[in-house]
Amino acid sequence: MKLHNFNSGPSVLPQTVMEQASQAILDFNGTGLSILEIGHRTTHFQAVLDEAIASVKQLMDLGDDHDVLFLHGGATTQFMQVPMNLLDDQATAAYHINGIWGKKAATEAALFGKVTIVADSADRQNTYIQKEFSIPEAASYLHITSNNTVEGTQWHQFPETSVPLVADMSSDIFCRPANYNRFAFIYAGAQKNMGAAGVNMVVVRKDVLGKVNRRIPTIMDYQKHIAAGSLMNTPPVFAVYVSMLTLRWIIQEGGLPEMEKRNQAKANLLYQTIDSLPLFTPTVAKEDRSLMNAVFFLNDPALEPVFLDECKKEGMIGVKGYRTVGGIRVSMYNALDQSSVEAICSLMQDFARRKG
Amino acid sequence: MKLHNFNSGPSVLPQTVMEQASQAILDFNGTGLSILEIGHRTTHFQAVLDEAIASVKQLMDLGDDHDVLFLHGGATTQFMQVPMNLLDDQATAAYHINGIWGKKAATEAALFGKVTIVADSADRQNTYIQKEFSIPEAASYLHITSNNTVEGTQWHQFPETSVPLVADMSSDIFCRPANYNRFAFIYAGAQKNMGAAGVNMVVVRKDVLGKVNRRIPTIMDYQKHIAAGSLMNTPPVFAVYVSMLTLRWIIQEGGLPEMEKRNQAKANLLYQTIDSLPLFTPTVAKEDRSLMNAVFFLNDPALEPVFLDECKKEGMIGVKGYRTVGGIRVSMYNALDQSSVEAICSLMQDFARRKG
Numbered sequence: 001m002k003l004h005n006f007n008s009g010p011s012v013l014p015q016t017v018m019e020q021a022s023q024a025i026l027d028f029n030g031t032g033l034s035i036l037e038i039g040h041r042t043t044h045f046q047a048v049l050d051e052a053i054a055s056v057k058q059l060m061d062l063g064d065d066h067d068v069l070f071l072h073g074g075a076t077t078q079f080m081q082v083p084m085n086l087l088d089d090q091a092t093a094a095y096h097i098n099g100i101w102g103k104k105a106a107t108e109a110a111l112f113g114k115v116t117i118v119a120d121s122a123d124r125q126n127t128y129i130q131k132e133f134s135i136p137e138a139a140s141y142l143h144i145t146s147n148n149t150v151e152g153t154q155w156h157q158f159p160e161t162s163v164p165l166v167a168d169m170s171s172d173i174f175c176r177p178a179n180y181n182r183f184a185f186i187y188a189g190a191q192k193n194m195g196a197a198g199v200n201m202v203v204v205r206k207d208v209l210g211k212v213n214r215r216i217p218t219i220m221d222y223q224k225h226i227a228a229g230s231l232m233n234t235p236p237v238f239a240v241y242v243s244m245l246t247l248r249w250i251i252q253e254g255g256l257p258e259m260e261k262r263n264q265a266k267a268n269l270l271y272q273t274i275d276s277l278p279l280f281t282p283t284v285a286k287e288d289r290s291l292m293n294a295v296f297f298l299n300d301p302a303l304e305p306v307f308l309d310e311c312k313k314e315g316m317i318g319v320k321g322y323r324t325v326g327g328i329r330v331s332m333y334n335a336l337d338q339s340s341v342e343a344i345c346s347l348m349q350d351f352a353r354r355k356g
Numbered sequence: 357m358k359l360h361n362f363n364s365g366p367s368v369l370p371q372t373v374m375e376q377a378s379q380a381i382l383d384f385n386g387t388g389l390s391i392l393e394i395g396h397r398t399t400h401f402q403a404v405l406d407e408a409i410a411s412v413k414q415l416m417d418l419g420d421d422h423d424v425l426f427l428h429g430g431a432t433t434q435f436m437q438v439p440m441n442l443l444d445d446q447a448t449a450a451y452h453i454n455g456i457w458g459k460k461a462a463t464e465a466a467l468f469g470k471v472t473i474v475a476d477s478a479d480r481q482n483t484y485i486q487k488e489f490s491i492p493e494a495a496s497y498l499h500i501t502s503n504n505t506v507e508g509t510q511w512h513q514f515p516e517t518s519v520p521l522v523a524d525m526s527s528d529i530f531c532r533p534a535n536y537n538r539f540a541f542i543y544a545g546a547q548k549n550m551g552a553a554g555v556n557m558v559v560v561r562k563d564v565l566g567k568v569n570r571r572i573p574t575i576m577d578y579q580k581h582i583a584a585g586s587l588m589n590t591p592p593v594f595a596v597y598v599s600m601l602t603l604r605w606i607i608q609e610g611g612l613p614e615m616e617k618r619n620q621a622k623a624n625l626l627y628q629t630i631d632s633l634p635l636f637t638p639t640v641a642k643e644d645r646s647l648m649n650a651v652f653f654l655n656d657p658a659l660e661p662v663f664l665d666e667c668k669k670e671g672m673i674g675v676k677g678y679r680t681v682g683g684i685r686v687s688m689y690n691a692l693d694q695s696s697v698e699a700i701c702s703l704m705q706d707f708a709r710r711k712g
Contacts, residue, residue, distance in 0.1 A: 003388045007395050010593055018390050022381040025374055032359045032671075034374050036552040036598065039363050039674060072554065073428040073575070076589035080573035104574075111571050191590055196392040198428065198554045198592030215467050217436035218460075219429070233432035234547055236554030237366055238594060242392065315388075318395060 004340035007318035008149055008293060008331045009171065009192040017195075017245045017335075024241065035241055040234050048237075048244050049230060055247035056201065059256055060180040069202040069222065069230045070240050074189035075101070075170040078200060079108040082166060082185065085222050087113035087140050088212045094118045094139040094163065099126040099148035100324065105168060109143070112214075118142070126151040128285035131159075139163045141184060141208070147172035149192075150322040152295030152329065153288040158182065164208050172292050173201070174250055175334060176260035184208045192292070193334045195243035198236045250334065259334050263291040266332045266341040270294050273345040277352040279303070283327070297327035303355055304328070314347055316340075360696035363674035364505055364649060364687045365527065365548040373551075373601045373691075380597065391597055396590050404593075404600050405586060411603035412557065415612055416536040425558040425578065425586045426596050430545035431457070431526040434556060435464040438522060438541065441578050443469035443496050444568045450474045450495040450519065455482040455504035456680065461524060465499070468570075474498070482507040484641035487515075495519045497540060497564070503528035505548075506678040508651030508685065509644040514538065520564050528648050529557070530606055531690060532616035540564045548648070549690045551599035554592045606690065615690050619647040622688045622697040626650050629701040633708040635659070639683075653683035659711055660684070666707060672700055 005012040024035040031044060038044050053068045062068070071077070082105075087093045092114040095106035098121045109115045116139065119130035126148065135142050141164040147154040149171040158165070164184030173188035180186065184205045191197035202222065209223050218224055218232070225232050250259060271289060274280045274296050282289070282296045298304045304327070311319045321327040332341060361368040380391040387400060394400050409424045418424070427433070438461075443449045448470040451462035454477045465471045472495065475486035482504065491498050497520040503510040505527040514521070520540030529544040536542065540561045547553035558578065565579050574580055574588070581588050606615060627645060630636045630652050638645070638652045654660045660683070667675045677683040688697060 001388070005389065005393055007393060010393055010395060010590065012393050013390070018381055018392065021392070022378045025378040025381065032357070033361065033673070034369065036374065036377070037361055037363060037366055037368050039366060040553065072430065072433060074590050076575045077428060080575060084573075108573055108575075111573055189590065191593075196594050197396065197590045198595050217440075217464055217467055219432045219436060219464075234366065234430050234545065234553045236592060236595065237547075238552050239554050239592065317389070 001315045003315040003317055004343055005317050005336070006330045006332070006340070006344070008322070008329060010197050011192055011318070011331060011333050012335045013195070013242070013246060014249045014335045017242065017249055020245050021242050035238055038237070040231065040237055045237060048241050049235070052240055052244035052247055053230070055244065055251060056203065059174060059247065059250060060203065062203065063181050065205050065207065066181065067204050067206060067226050069204065069225050070235060070243065071200045071202055071225060071230070072236055073200050074191070074197065075168055075187060075200065076104070078168065078187040078202070079105040080111065081220050082143070082187070083109040083112040084214070084216055084220055085212065086166070086185070086208060089113055089214065091140045092116055092136055092138060094135045094142040096130070096133065096142060096144045096159070097121070098129050098145060098153055099151040101148065101150070101168060101170070102143070102145040105143055105145070113140070125283070126153065127283045129153050129155060129288045135161060135163055137162070141166045143168070147290050147292050149293050150325055152284045152290045152293045154290035154292065156287070164205070172290070174256060174259060175263050175291055177256040190239060190243050195246045196239050199239035199243060201243070262338065263332065263334065266336065266338055267291045267294065269341050269345055270330060270332065273348050277348060277356070279352040279356045280348065292331060292333060294330045294332065295321060295325060295327060306355070307351055310347060310351060311344070314343065316344055316347070319344070357671045359671040359673055360699055361673050361692070362686050362688070362696070362700070364678070364685060365545075366553050367548050367674070367687060367689050368691045369551070369598070369602060370605045370691045373598065373605055376601050377598050391594055394593070396587065396593055401593060404597050405591070408596055408600035408603060409586070411600065411607060412559065415530060415603065415606060416559065418559065419537050421561050421563065422537065423560050423562060423582050425560065425581050426591060426599065427556045427558055427581065427586070428592055429556050430547070430553065431524055431543060431556065432460070434524065434543040434558070435461040436467065437576050438499070438543065439465035439468040440570070440572055440576055441568065442522070442541070442564060445469055445570065447496045448472055448492055448494060450491045450498040452486070452489065452498060452500045452515070453477070454485050454501060454509055455507040457504065457506070457524060457526070458499070458501040461499055461501070469496070481639070482509065483639045485509050485511060485644045491517060491519055493518070497522045499524070503646050503648050505649050505687075506681055508640045508646045508649045510646035510648065512643070520561070528646070530612060530615060531619050531647055533612040546595060546599050551602045552595050555595035555599060557599070618694065619688065619690065622692065622694055623647045623650065625697050625701055626686060626688065629704050633704060633712070635708040635712045636704065648687060648689060650686045650688065651677060651681060651683060662711070663707055666703060667700070670699065670703055672703070675700070
């Protein structure tokens with residue numbers, strides 16, 4: 001049976017990436033060595049890292065002011081590493097919260113300096129993104145979460161700010177073109193649109209660094225990582241390699257414009273299906289619906305386990321909503337084929353006919 | 357040509373681990389999904405994590421006082437995470453330094469509290485391990501590096517201490533049996549004896565935690581990782597899986613007694629060869645020679661590039677000494693076959709006949 005992987009992350013990756021990664025574990029580029037046993041200070045790995053960094057710069061059209069790093073850990077590490085590097089003890093950071101991850105990011109920032117919550121969509125169960133808010137003029141930065149994996153909302157137009165703009169893009173990185181040069185800092189765990197779990201990508205505009213007074217542990221210091229060319233210590237070699245392969249795939253497929261086109265086609269089909277079937281209820285404000293994670297409910301809660309069971313029988317993986325939200329969540333990352341969305345939409349229509 | 361992988365890390369892994377890891381990327385345990393695209397909160401991954409943790413406990417014969425964690429990052433992360441969790445601002449930690457890594461660990465600790473260097477073998481170019489030293493009675497812990505990857509020394513009898521004993525075992529973890537319950541804290545990057553780069557293993561005796569006053573960022577807090585069963589955030593799934601496979605291999609091969617037997621046989625052969633050939637000079641004190649990393653020199657520095665070139669032609673990888681030390685370094689981790697050591701010893705004998 002063909003499986004449809006709607007996992008929210010770790011999640012579906014392109015088949016060609018899997019095949020190349022599998023092969024590289026047996027023999028990496030004809031070296032006779034596995035990618036798992038090559039040194040990280042070899043020309044072999046340097047070529048992998050160089051291509052990964054160059055691919056990010058190309059896809060995001062980044063200028064020379066921005067550096068790209070591949071670091072250990074996931075976004076949760078960045079929740080503390082960002083304020084450790086950017087927020088002084090007595091300074092203030094602005095956090096715009098639309099869900100669980102933004103809230104966690106703000107909590108970690110409060111360990112390092114002052115935090116002003118400029119918006120919090122908890123007042124409507126995080127089903128929308130607040131567009132009206134004001135940022136303290138002296139704020140060291142504004143932090144946003146570009147896509148809310150759990151709640152199914154996404155920023156479709158990034159806010160204009162005079163203060164440096166920082167974004168957690170873990171769950172929608174590389175899903176669409178945008179003016180990424182506007183951001184002072186972008187971070188993303190790899191395990192959704194960029195590769196396998198175990199590596200973090202960071203894009204940083206160098207001028208925001210070096211301004212805090214605290215002493216930063218070496219492994220947490222972005223400036224030292226930049227100086228070391230992302231090779232301060234042994235990096236997560238294989239995870240960087242899988243990211244490089246995934247980035248290469250995105251470029252070969254047509255880059256971010258093509259990803260956006262596909263993602264919009266998939267999301268349109270799914271949201272239209274939800275909207276057309278009274279059995280299903282979308283909860284997210286239409287204008288804030290995520291291209292990546294669609295969250296919706298069955299009107300009759302008793303039908304939810306029945307629907308989940310049918311999904312399972314049809315080989316549809318990962319459609320149960322997050323534990324704090326409930327309902328259904330369909331994640332449609334870059335590598336998810338249109339045919340998988342068609343499959344679940346068919347099932348929804350059929351289910352509605354039978355149960356509606 | 358058969359390659360002999362003497363890399364210092366990332367380094368050689370068992371062939372069966374490579375084959376299983378390669379296969380799991382295409383289809384993990386018959387799930388139809390790749391190990392790279394399964395959720396970390398599935399029963400599939402929980403079984404991997406459970407086996408990895410249970411294998412560590414079995415191999416080290418750990419009692420219930422000790423917990424095992426698999427965390428993001430490498431030992432360099434632990435250099436700061438250990439003092440962040442164990443060393444209060446006004447308290448003192450004792451560091452026993454025998455080389456580059458121990459020195460780096462002490463430098464990071466100084467960001468968090470007071471550091472007393474109880475021994476430093478820099479006085480003899482880190483070619484030995486000081487056994488005579490005294491530890492401040494009030495020290496929060498004594499930190500040692502069990503094996504010095506760069507310098508080629510190893511503790512063969514761990515020090516008796518009244519204060520908690522903390523060890524960086526990155527480069528000799530699981531190389532031999534010992535009373536590991538004596539340690540309050542052990543950490544090791546995976547990429548030598550335990551798996552692929554991108555994951556850290558931590559063994560912690562719970563009673564040493566929770567004693568510092570500072571507020572610890574969530575992702576750095578060992579107590580929170582213990583409470584979350586090593587699943588606080590998305591772990592480096594594939595790297596944990598490779599560690600699990602490697603630990604399974606160690607157990608199947610006969611556990612730590614068998615690893616020690618093999619490691620001693622390999623090291624004995626290599627050191628006997630070095631000692632028997634006047635062309636080569638060992639630098640490390642005999643009693644402190646490492647089972648894992650043998651460092652030695654050619655008497656005539658002009659012959660060094662010639663020897664390295666011959667190694668290369670014979671498919672011997674990773675034998676150039678570390679940049680700050682120079683000379684030759686032969687790393688002989690658990691997964692390195694005796695035949696590889698025999699091959700380089702043959703070459704050394706042949707080289708000595710021709711050039712001696």
